[in-house]
Amino acid sequence: MMESTLDLARGATRALPADALASLRGRLHGALILPGEPRYDTARRVYNAMHDRHPALVVEAANVADVMTAVTFARQHGLVLAVRGGGHSVPGFGTCDGGLVLSLERLRGIRVDPERRRVRAEGGCTWADLNHATAAFGLATTGGIVSTTGIAGLTLGGGLGYLARRCGLSCDNLLSADVVTADGDFLTCSEDRDAELFWALRGGGGNFGVVTSFEYRLHAVADVLGGPTFYPLEAAVMRHYREWLAEAPEALGAILGITLAPPLPFVPEAWHGRPVVVVLTCWSGPSDEDAAVGERLARLGPVIGQSVQRMPYPLINTLFDELLPAGLYHYWKGCFTRELSDAAIAVHVEHGARTPCLQSATLLFPIDGACQRVAGDATAFAFRDANFATALGPSWPDAADSERNIAWGRAYYRALRPHSEAGGYVNFMAGDDADRVRANYRQNYQRLAAIKSRCDPTNLFRLNQNIAPVRTT
């Protein structure tokens, strides 16, 4: 039987010899934080409050050498290892019970090469860090729509965002990666060096090593026309959105959400808390086409409220930061959709109408355009024929509401399954979705399992949507 990720995170608490811990502390330039020490309670926590875990130790790496030391220590002492970039993993893969948490949050260095349109960013950067650094040169790459999310976990799973239709997934823009392997060794991989590992990193998640820095291709992106437009939750709005996207230029990144109307000044009070469709627009094309985008938005349906304006690209990725602070409870599920059929729309309308709270949203990320110009076996991210990656995202502020929210997310997902592909986007999967990993990678699974067996035969890196190494005995 397959272990759930919760089982994987539950390591036996080991009594580590005091001299081993003292020696580890002496070898680190970063911090070693142990239970009972003042920063322990903060250091063990992750973004999703569902995961209240107690690791035996937390290492905050200050450099690559610290990462190598921590990986080696975990392996030698048989500890569960939780690698943490931005800490946003909804299943809580960035923490564990009884094991070693390796946090990269101090690794935030970024170097932009504006001439070659490249950036190298360390593994603890958030999208706020990266967008800020590249925007100074009028450049950007595809990243997440909440600025506090880590570049590491997001890129390694694929990476969806406003620029995906125009620039491809985040992993499609990855040019090279520095990696600390399960042996504690260091290598740089790219199309030309360790190409199999590089292939696996582009969608295969944190299964293959600790990525200490990512080199991305950049694109000319300065100001964008962006922001939310709210409509009643009606099938016609979703059908019009579907028609618009099918013909829209790739510079349009319009994510469709189903949620409850927030109490914002531009949303009439009578609508606050009622189910709505929201279209999150990001037009990165020429500004003289802004009016045409505005007209098209007006034709999707009766507009309840709208705040769409020109803004710097980094800003559009902060619009939901306040709505989604650390410390909420989350349980997400994901599926890929080829056609947003009328039947699927009916499911969205029915279940969207029962959205339990303001922070919850179902989001349809378009992944056509440039994402589909990459072959299904060119990177580990397999679903290049899907048009949408759907996130069913129950998120709520009060632990007492967990059962209700989780039940809603599960029922919605069950109803969508007949209208979806078997697999989903690994970064939207729940902790109890371990049995879907093969389906998520489709034709690429066997190749990933073979690479995993070579790179990490003992499954040291197992707190992720886990690709188990092939057992040879």
Ligand SMILES: Cc1cc2nc3c(=O)[nH]c(=O)nc-3n(C[C@H](O)[C@H](O)[C@H](O)COP(=O)(O)OP(=O)(O)OC[C@H]3O[C@@H](n4cnc5c(N)ncnc54)[C@H](O)[C@@H]3O)c2cc1C
């Ligand atoms: C509020 C919110 C908004 C989101 N928005 C988007 C979005 O717009 N687009 C999108 O595609 N996804 C989005 N996601 C999903 C997101 O991609 C995943 O949660 C992702 O795992 C977050 O990466 P992280 O580094 O912050 O997380 P972490 O919890 O630190 O890590 C996630 C996984 O990656 C592994 N990992 C982390 N760092 C490294 C590293 N340096 N080397 C190797 N493995 C590593 C971890 O072990 C873990 O398995 C969002 C999630 C949240 C909670």
